[in-house]
Amino acid sequence: MHKYRWGVNPYDIEKWINDMALQGWHLQKFTWARFTFERGEKGSYIYRHDEIERLATPYEDDYLEFLQAAGIELVDRSGNIVFFRKSASEGPFELYTDKKTKISNLSKKMTLLLSLLLLNLVFGITGLSGDFSGPATDWLGLTVNIANVLIVLLLIIPFFRLVRLRKQLKRDLDVFTD
Numbered sequence: 001m002h003k004y005r006w007g008v009n010p011y012d013i014e015k016w017i018n019d020m021a022l023q024g025w026h027l028q029k030f031t032w033a034r035f036t037f038e039r040g041e042k043g044s045y046i047y048r049h050d051e052i053e054r055l056a057t058p059y060e061d062d063y064l065e066f067l068q069a070a071g072i073e074l075v076d077r078s079g080n081i082v083f084f085r086k087s088a089s090e091g092p093f094e095l096y097t098d099k100k101t102k103i104s105n106l107s108k109k110m111t112l113l114l115s116l117l118l119l120n121l122v123f124g125i126t127g128l129s130g131d132f133s134g135p136a137t138d139w140l141g142l143t144v145n146i147a148n149v150l151i152v153l154l155l156i157i158p159f160f161r162l163v164r165l166r167k168q169l170k171r172d173l174d175v176f177t178d
Contacts, residue, residue, distance in 0.1 A: 001025060003035045008109060008158040009165065010049050010081060017047045017083065027083060029076040045085040047075070050095045051105045052082050067095075099173040106166040113159045117152055124148030 003020075007013045017027050017035070025037035026045055052060065064074060071090055075083040086093045127145030 001037045001039070003037065004033055005035060006033045008113060009161055010051065011165065012161075014047060014049045014083075021045050021047060021085075021088075027075050027085070030083065031078050043088055046088050046092055047083055047085045048072075048093065048095045050082050050084065051080050051101075052077070099169050103166055103169050103173065106162055106169070110159065110162050110166065113155060113162065117155050117159060120148040120151045120155075124152065 005013070005016065007016075020027070020037060022043045024040055024042040026040045027047060028036045028038050030036065052063075067074070067084060070086075070093075072084045072086045072093065075085050077083070084095065124145050124147075127141060127148065
């Protein structure tokens with residue numbers, strides 16, 4: 001089964017994939033928006049994600065071998081996001097990425113998202129101000145400019161969710177420094 005889901009927050013995606021596993025759908029592969037699931041036993045796996053900046057570094061193989069020795073299976077990777085799973089019968093597991101790295105990864109996502117927001121906002125507002133200055137309305141241009149403004153409205157919610165998540169991680173970092 002293929003499911004399409006666009007999500008900026010990998011923690012929300014991880015929760016959704018674990019909910020799918022509880023229903024008997026197990027992740028096989030994914031890209032940034034397409035997830036492929038296979039039917040299986042309900043709740044037989046627990047999934048975790050990691051954002052591996054170690055790609056193509058000498059110790060990436062050591063990291064993956066360490067996880068494999070602990071019974072953690074690499075499911076798939078897309079870019080620097082990797083999903084792992086472990087049998088639920090072995091109990092819960094966590095991947096311990098330090099909070100500073102998590103904050104850094106969220107900051108990168110926020111920078112990209114903010115760039116997209118500002119770019120669409122500038123094009124949308126600039127285009128809308130020019131659409132009504134001439135004697136005839138350019139309906140195609142008007143549609144594109146309205147779409148730019150709508151994209152801004154759609155991206156602003158995930159952006160502020162990332163801001164809230166990063167703020168929480170920073171607060172935790174101050175309380176529980178790691």
